[in-house]
Amino acid sequence: MSQVIIDKIKSLVDDGELFTSVDVSNAIKRDGVWIRNKEVAKFLRTYDFSQHNYNKELINVTSNNIQTKATVYFPDYSDAQHYKLTSQTTIKKHQLPTQKMLKIVSTSNQISNLQTHNAASQFKTYKIKCPKKIRVPAKLVRIFNSNPGTQFDISNIDIVCFKNLPSKMKVNKDGRINIATSYLKTKKQEILISITNNKISFA
Numbered sequence: 001m002s003q004v005i006i007d008k009i010k011s012l013v014d015d016g017e018l019f020t021s022v023d024v025s026n027a028i029k030r031d032g033v034w035i036r037n038k039e040v041a042k043f044l045r046t047y048d049f050s051q052h053n054y055n056k057e058l059i060n061v062t063s064n065n066i067q068t069k070a071t072v073y074f075p076d077y078s079d080a081q082h083y084k085l086t087s088q089t090t091i092k093k094h095q096l097p098t099q100k101m102l103k104i105v106s107t108s109n110q111i112s113n114l115q116t117h118n119a120a121s122q123f124k125t126y127k128i129k130c131p132k133k134i135r136v137p138a139k140l141v142r143i144f145n146s147n148p149g150t151q152f153d154i155s156n157i158d159i160v161c162f163k164n165l166p167s168k169m170k171v172n173k174d175g176r177i178n179i180a181t182s183y184l185k186t187k188k189q190e191i192l193i194s195i196t197n198n199k200i201s202f203a
Contacts, residue, residue, distance in 0.1 A: 002043060004028060004033060004035065005024065005028070005035075005039075005040055005043050005044075005047075006047075008024050008027050008028050009024065009044075009047065009052075011027075012024065012027070013049075013052040013054060013075070013138075013174070014137070014138040014139050014142075014175060015137060015138075015139050016075050016078075016126055016128075016135075016137040016138075016139075018072055018073065018074040018075075018078060018080075018082055018083040019072070019073055019083075020061065020070045020071060020072050020073070020083075020085075021037055021040045021041035021044050021070065021071070022037055022063060022070070022085075022088050022090055023085065023088075024040050024044065025037040025039075025040040025090065025091075026088070026090060026091050028040070029091040029095075029096060030091070032096055034093055034096060037090050041071075044071070044073070045071070049073055051174075052075075052174055053075060053076045053135075053174060054073050054074065054075055054076065055073070055074055055075075055076055056071050056072065056073050056074070057071070057072055057074070057079075057080040058070070058071055058072075059071075059072050059080055059083065059086070060086070061086045061087065061088070062086065062087040062088075063088060063089070063090070064089050064090060065089070075135070077128055077129045077130065077135050078128075078129055079129075082127075125192050125193065125194040126140075126192070126193045126194070127190060127191075127192055128190065128191050128192075128193055129189065129190055130181050130188060130189065130190065130191050131181070131189060132180070132181055133178045133179060133180050133181060134178070134179040134180075134181060134184075134191055134193075134202070135176050135177075135178055136176055136177045136178075136179065136193060136200060137176060137193065138174060138175025138176050140193065140195060140200050141171060141175055141176060141177055141200075142175060143195065144156045144200075146171050146177075147171060147175070148171050148172060148173050148174070148175055149170070149171060149173075150170075150171050151168040151169065151170060151171070152168060152169045152170070152171050152177050153167070153168055154166065154167050154168060154169070156199055156200060157199060157200050157201075157202075158196060158197070158199040158200065158201040158202065160201075160202075161184060161185060161186070161191075161202045161203070162179070162183045162184060162185065162202075163183060163184075163185050164183060165179070165183050191203065
């Protein structure tokens with residue numbers, strides 16, 4: 001069961017998402033796997049998010065029409081106030097996307113089969129805070145077949161916003177690349193990152 005949750009956490013942090021335990025448990029349920037939100041919440045409380053450069057903060061939410069508090073997990077370049085899904089309901093067993101309810105599975109390979117998708121078809125625009133550096137989301141970096149420890153080629157970046165970028169940048173352990181804001185032609189506190197014309201673009 002823990003591997004199921006870990007796989008989903010990694011998927012969310014790779015995308016730079018902000019999330020609570022309800023987001024994690026509902027995402028797992030949408031894959032056709034039943035899991036209780038209480039189990040997910042308990043696991044998240046003991047999980048080491050620092051390895052993903054994530055922080056956490058207690059916020060006010062509405063869950064199943066009841067006002068309560070929940071812990072929101074967010075990347076270090078963002079903050080809790082950017083979390084928008086403050087009113088949600090948990091998915092019930094009868095709402096699972098398959099006719100036959102699946103039991104919790106124990107291997108990441110089985111979960112991967114449920115989560116198979118074309119990452120390249122699921123682009124979105126990321127709004128990133130960048131007081132000192134721009135952290136390019138791992139999901140965008142992976143599109144160009146760049147994995148942790150490898151060198152990311154600058155030819156995959158639309159450099160219109162930058163000056164004097166190095167020809168290559170190392171991919172971090174978390175799958176992201178960091179670009180110092182000193183390379184920006186115009187200083188920004190926030191920047192939009194997306195895929196445009198088969199390149200990572202910034203605005």
